Amino acid sequence: MTAPATANAVQDDAAGQLLAFPAPETARATRDSRPLRLITCGSVDDGKSTLIGRLLWDTKAVKEDQAATLRRDSSGKQNDLGLPDFALLLDGLQAEREQGITIDVAYRYFSTDKRSFIVADTPGHEQYTRNMATGASTADLAVLLVDARVGLLEQTRRHATIATLMGIKQFVLAVNKIDLTDYDRARFEQISHEFRELALSLGVRQVTAIPLSALKGENVVYDGRASMPWYDGPTLVEVLELATTRSAQTVGFRLPVQRVSRPGESFRGYQGTVAGGSVKPGDSVVILPSGMVANVTKIVTFDLVRNAAVAGDAITLVLDRQVDVSRGDMIVAIDSQPLTGLAFDAQIVALQPDGIQPGKRYWLKSGSRRQRVQVQPASQLDLKTGKWEHAEQLSMNAIGKVHLAFDEQAIFDPYEQNRTTGAFILIDPDTNNTVAGGMITAKRSALGGIHTEDARVILSLPADLADQLMATELFAGRREDAEVRRVSAGKASEIIDTIDG
Amino acid sequence: MPHTHPETELHNPQSTKPPLDPHLKALENEAIHIFREVAAEFERPVMLYSIGKDSSVLLHLARKAFYPGRVPFPLLHVNTGWKFAEMIAFRDEIVKRYDLDLIEHVNPRGAAESVTPFSHGSALYTDIMKTEALRQALDAGQYDAAFGGARRDEEASRAKERIYSFRTPDHRWDPRNQRPELWNVYNGMVRKGESVRAFPLSNWTEVDIWRYIQAEDIPIVPLYFAKKRPVVERDGMMILAEDQRLELLPGETKRDEVIRFRTLGCFPLTGAIRSGATSLDDIISELETATVSERQGRAIDRDQSGSMEKKKREGYF
Numbered sequence: 001m002t003a004p005a006t007a008n009a010v011q012d013d014a015a016g017q018l019l020a021f022p023a024p025e026t027a028r029a030t031r032d033s034r035p036l037r038l039i040t041c042g043s044v045d046d047g048k049s050t051l052i053g054r055l056l057w058d059t060k061a062v063k064e065d066q067a068a069t070l071r072r073d074s075s076g077k078q079n080d081l082g083l084p085d086f087a088l089l090l091d092g093l094q095a096e097r098e099q100g101i102t103i104d105v106a107y108r109y110f111s112t113d114k115r116s117f118i119v120a121d122t123p124g125h126e127q128y129t130r131n132m133a134t135g136a137s138t139a140d141l142a143v144l145l146v147d148a149r150v151g152l153l154e155q156t157r158r159h160a161t162i163a164t165l166m167g168i169k170q171f172v173l174a175v176n177k178i179d180l181t182d183y184d185r186a187r188f189e190q191i192s193h194e195f196r197e198l199a200l201s202l203g204v205r206q207v208t209a210i211p212l213s214a215l216k217g218e219n220v221v222y223d224g225r226a227s228m229p230w231y232d233g234p235t236l237v238e239v240l241e242l243a244t245t246r247s248a249q250t251v252g253f254r255l256p257v258q259r260v261s262r263p264g265e266s267f268r269g270y271q272g273t274v275a276g277g278s279v280k281p282g283d284s285v286v287i288l289p290s291g292m293v294a295n296v297t298k299i300v301t302f303d304l305v306r307n308a309a310v311a312g313d314a315i316t317l318v319l320d321r322q323v324d325v326s327r328g329d330m331i332v333a334i335d336s337q338p339l340t341g342l343a344f345d346a347q348i349v350a351l352q353p354d355g356i357q358p359g360k361r362y363w364l365k366s367g368s369r370r371q372r373v374q375v376q377p378a379s380q381l382d383l384k385t386g387k388w389e390h391a392e393q394l395s396m397n398a399i400g401k402v403h404l405a406f407d408e409q410a411i412f413d414p415y416e417q418n419r420t421t422g423a424f425i426l427i428d429p430d431t432n433n434t435v436a437g438g439m440i441t442a443k444r445s446a447l448g449g450i451h452t453e454d455a456r457v458i459l460s461l462p463a464d465l466a467d468q469l470m471a472t473e474l475f476a477g478r479r480e481d482a483e484v485r486r487v488s489a490g491k492a493s494e495i496i497d498t499i500d501g
Numbered sequence: 502m503p504h505t506h507p508e509t510e511l512h513n514p515q516s517t518k519p520p521l522d523p524h525l526k527a528l529e530n531e532a533i534h535i536f537r538e539v540a541a542e543f544e545r546p547v548m549l550y551s552i553g554k555d556s557s558v559l560l561h562l563a564r565k566a567f568y569p570g571r572v573p574f575p576l577l578h579v580n581t582g583w584k585f586a587e588m589i590a591f592r593d594e595i596v597k598r599y600d601l602d603l604i605e606h607v608n609p610r611g612a613a614e615s616v617t618p619f620s621h622g623s624a625l626y627t628d629i630m631k632t633e634a635l636r637q638a639l640d641a642g643q644y645d646a647a648f649g650g651a652r653r654d655e656e657a658s659r660a661k662e663r664i665y666s667f668r669t670p671d672h673r674w675d676p677r678n679q680r681p682e683l684w685n686v687y688n689g690m691v692r693k694g695e696s697v698r699a700f701p702l703s704n705w706t707e708v709d710i711w712r713y714i715q716a717e718d719i720p721i722v723p724l725y726f727a728k729k730r731p732v733v734e735r736d737g738m739m740i741l742a743e744d745q746r747l748e749l750l751p752g753e754t755k756r757d758e759v760i761r762f763r764t765l766g767c768f769p770l771t772g773a774i775r776s777g778a779t780s781l782d783d784i785i786s787e788l789e790t791a792t793v794s795e796r797q798g799r800a801i802d803r804d805q806s807g808s809m810e811k812k813k814r815e816g817y818f
Contacts, residue, residue, distance in 0.1 A: 034523045035704075061654075104679065106660040107653045109706050116524055118704055130681065137683040258534070259541040263570035271566075273534045273685075302565040303518075314533035314566070327541050351681045365686055368538065423684045432690040437683040 034245045039120045039135040039168070041159035042145025047176045051145060051214035052108060052121055055237070058221035061110035105135045112221075114241045128155075129162060129383075129397035133349040133437055136166035137423070141243045143236070144171060144195075148178045148211070151191050152198065158383045160202055165347060165381075165399065167419050167439070170206045170243050171199060174236060178228070179213040185230045201386070208239050246419060247311060252336025253277035253285070254413070254421050256367030257329045261316055269300055269316035270325055275367060275420035276413070277333055279317070280308040284334040284471055287325050289409035293334065293473055294319040328369035330411050330421070335467045337484075338413045338421055343444035344404045347415075348375075348394070348426065348436045355395040356402070356426070356436055364404070364438075366412065366424035374405040375426065375436075403444065415439035445483070458499065460492040518718070525713050529562065532701035534685060535664060536566035536648070539699045540573055542689035543646035546699075547639075550576040550603070552588045553765045554721050555650035555702060558710055561719045562701060563648070564599065575602035577638055577647070581630040582611055583618060583767040586744060591722045604642065608634035618769040619748070627770075636672050645696045646689075654706045664703050670694035708788055715781040725784065727761040727776045738772030 042048040056062045108119040120135030122128065136142065142163040146156055160171070173195045181187050192209035199207045210219050211231055218224025219235045234242075254276035261269040279285070283296045298318040299306040309315045317331060325331070332338060350356050356375055364373040380391035381399040394400040404410070415422030426436035461469070463486065469475055475482070487495070521529060539546055548563060550556050563572045578592060596603045608630050610616055618626045639647060653660050663679055665687045680688055691697060702710070714721060724741075733742040733753050740747065742755045747769060749755070760773035761784075778784045 034527045104661045104676070107704070108660065109654045109704070111706075111708075116706070116709075134681045134683050138685070258537040261567065261570050267569060269569075271537050273530060300569065302568040312527065312530055314530045314537070316568070363690070365688065367686070368541070420684065423686060425683055425686045425688060427688055427690055432688070432692065434680045434682070434688045437681070 033115055035116045035118050036141065036240055036243055036245055037118045037120065037139045038141040038143060038240065038243075039122060039132070039139040039163065040143045040145065041122065041132060041163065042143075042174075042176075046145040046147050047214050048121075048145050051143075051174065051176060051212075051220065052119060054214045054217055054220045055119070056108060056110050058217055059110040059112055059237070061108075105131050112237060112241060117240060128158070129349060129399065130351045132159065132162045133166055133351070136163050136168055137437060139163075139166075139168055140246050141170040141172065141240070142168045143174055145174045145176055146191060146195075148175045148181045148184070148187060148191065152194050154384065156195070157198060157386070160198060160204070161381070161383060161386060162349075162399070164202045164204055165439075167246075167415060169204065171204055171208070172236065172239055173207060173209040174214075175209060175211045176214055178211040179216055179218070183211070183228050183230075185211075185228075188231075208234070210234070210236055210239070212236060251276045251413070251418055252338070253279045253283070253331075253333035254338065254418065255279070255315075255317060255331040256369065256421070257325055257327055257331060258368045259327055260325060267318075269318050270331060271314075271316045272331075272368065273314045274309050274311050276311050276418045277336070278308055278310040279333075285319070285331050286334050286337060287323055288330045288332055288338070288340055288411050290324060290329070292323045293471065294321050294323050296320070328367075328371075330367065330369070334471050337470075338411050338418075339440075339443040340409050340411050341443045342406045342409065344406075344410060344412060345441045345444055346402055346404055346424075346438045347441060348400055348402050348438035350394040350396050350398045350400065350436050352428070352431075352433055352435045353396050354428070354435070355393060355398065356400070358393050361429070362435065363427040363429055364406075364410075364424050365427060366410075367421060369411065370427075371410065372407050373410075373426070376403040376405070377401075378403060401441075402438075404438075412440040412443070414441060416441075458496070460496055518716070521713075521716055525709065525716060528705055528709055529565070529713070531685070531704060532559075532562045533566040535687070535699060535701040536563055538687055539646050539648065539665075539689070539697075540567070542687075543691075543697075545642065545644045546574040546646040546648065547577045547604070547642055547644040548572075548574055548648040549635075549650070550578050550592075551650070551766075552578065552584070552592045552722060553650070554710055554714065554725060555652065557719050557721050558705075558713055559648065559650040559702060560595070560599075560601075561717060572599075572601060574648075575604050575642075577604045577606065577642070577644075579631060579634045579638055580605050580607045581626075581634070581767050582607055583630075583746065583769060585722070585724055585741065585765060585768045585771075587724050588722050588765055591720075595720065604638070606634060606638035606641070608637060618767060623770050630767075639672065639696070645691055646699055647696065648699050648701065650702050651698075651700050652702050652705050652707070652710075662700065662703070664700050665689060666698040666700065667691070668696045668698060672696070708785065711781060711785050711788060715785065722765060724762045724765060726780070727759050727778045727783070729757050729759050730773070731755045732758050732760060732773060739774075740771075741768050741773060744768060 040048055040052060106121045108121055110117050120139055122131040122135040144156055144159055146152055163171070173192065175188050175191050178188060188211040195209060196207060210233065211228060212219035212224065214220055218227055219231070221235060221237045223235050224231070254274065255270065255272045256275055257270045258272045261267070261271050279296055279299065281296050281298060284293060285296060286293055296317060297320045299309050300316040300318060330338065348356065356377060358376055359374060361372055361374050363370055377391050377394050377400045379388040379401045380394060381388055388401060391400055413421040422440045424438045424440070425434050426438060427433065428435045548559065550560065567573055576596070595601070611630055616626060616629050621629070651659055651662070653662065658676065661676060663682045665682065666674060667680055668674060689697065713719070731742045732739040733747070733749060733755055735753065739758065739760060758775060759777055761776045761778055762771060762773055765771060776787060778787045
């Protein structure tokens, strides 16, 4: 491996570094050593299998006996460098080998001495939306592959759109087969430029473009300076080593309760994985949907009683009083609560041949909570144009905006604020199959509903006073009835003025 | 060197061991999440326990997931009668030490029809004594969820397996028709007779397993550590020859070699490797420079290409 990349450059320099990761703090001592999850998008023609094969090969994730099996299976089918056919390494299912296609999302693992990586490898053609959405749901970064000779394709836009929709904010544009253009720098810069414009139109800011040859292994793990002296940016692996992993630590505390642990009369703990923010003993929390208030007394784990837990930690929480908490409830920060209500807006990806039927009742599962929901499609994304068009129903692979209507209180954060508490799946009660993945965009205001005649009061309070009021049992008990927005003092007075006017 | 005899060590919850590195911590958190989710969503979960290193990690994670409570499901060991003797001794010690419920199942056909790895060949033997036996045990227990220690990095067909892997009432896996799995939201809805296999270690690699065993002081079967042991060469593999169940074939001779095992299964089908690794540090550094995969020592995987997928479709773990 080469020297660590200096990925702080922000200029659009000749190296193709469009906008690198603005993270001097990441590059410093506290480098993120959690595994990076990434998704690779591109078609067989772009050399995707070769790229992943190259990553596994050059990081020594493929062992000799696996390569031997590969050589036996490919019966002489080797590329011109004498390396095995990487596509066979990746396509593990018999049907795939027989038909020469990739059916399903596969997960690959490799590591460098700095970090380990989980790659969601998705097929480029058939049902790409469904598979891409699945792979992208857990990914922190997307690698979009293009053929240097061909440039951006319609599918590049599609892949970038889907990845953005699923919440991915870091992109690498891998301009592959650069060797077949005679390492044409102008060609690379032209493609990089086009992609930057596309990325900006999607609101993506973190893009790195890399000229590479997966076949020859240039700028993948090892640098390609010998062939491309004009490129002094990072290799693909260097970018991946420095990328940031998703973190929900800056938002409010969320603990979806998976199960209640009662090993004996003396102990009662709530087990789950922290889905946002952090918690420590002494914190005041609210249990949703009941609205009961309690204080945290202990955070229990197998190893020791902890002083604090942060997003991602699997913990057992002990509260200071007897409250009714069961699986599916959410324990949240008292001063930063999620949205609760009976109606939400969401974007969904339809995953099954039957699509999504308007008005049909599905199961919705989010975190540990499962409840009935009615789904009303409103519009569908045209992946060619990027425009939303009116739709009554959604067929397989469609991306749509929908209204969700619940029988019982639902609890969500907007997906862009929290990729765990804002995500859900839909399950068809007839087949038990997962038919959609969804992302909450907003709560639909209950004020537009049947209670419009009821009297309401809009209060504008200093934040600390509001927090104290909301911490009272009286308020928490009727949390459903209140709408709370945190705004600046200036904005608040502006709003109040509007009403007066 | 405490790691040389980990089976005599008891993990001390009050120990002041250093915190896990963020990578292992993330894998541990994910596995605990899966354990709790399955335990909460299914009526009759069971954990497949094969006594190997992955099972040892799996069990450790289960104990962590439900602490301070007991592990709320039984362990199922599908025995063939041909496991290494040290494995069985280790199993019984662990079950006692951690107060676990163990169910052991052996396919009665083994005794009735004298099915052995020698008489029936590895493929048929595995089919009867492992795949069929597992189906029998799962049916008998009416389990709707079974935890397994499979990892996606082990084998090509596993790379596409879900964390909740759906099985039909006759335990079949349909790789072409798997439920999509997004985020960490798992679909645990099954009808009567249907089930899932749940794989909390899906995203772990072999090195992760060893590093975690080291970091958490997890007891493992001593056969993983190098020692001078009697072996016999057969079908290109070194078979452990300290067991009366092994009959030497004409021309075969026992010899002593310093060896260890990278995976553990039925002793006549598991090849040893020459190794001087007597500690976890040794094993990890050996692994980091290894040029062959762990399944290389397994006779059953080499029968044919796609053989694991085939076994899995028929209900093998």
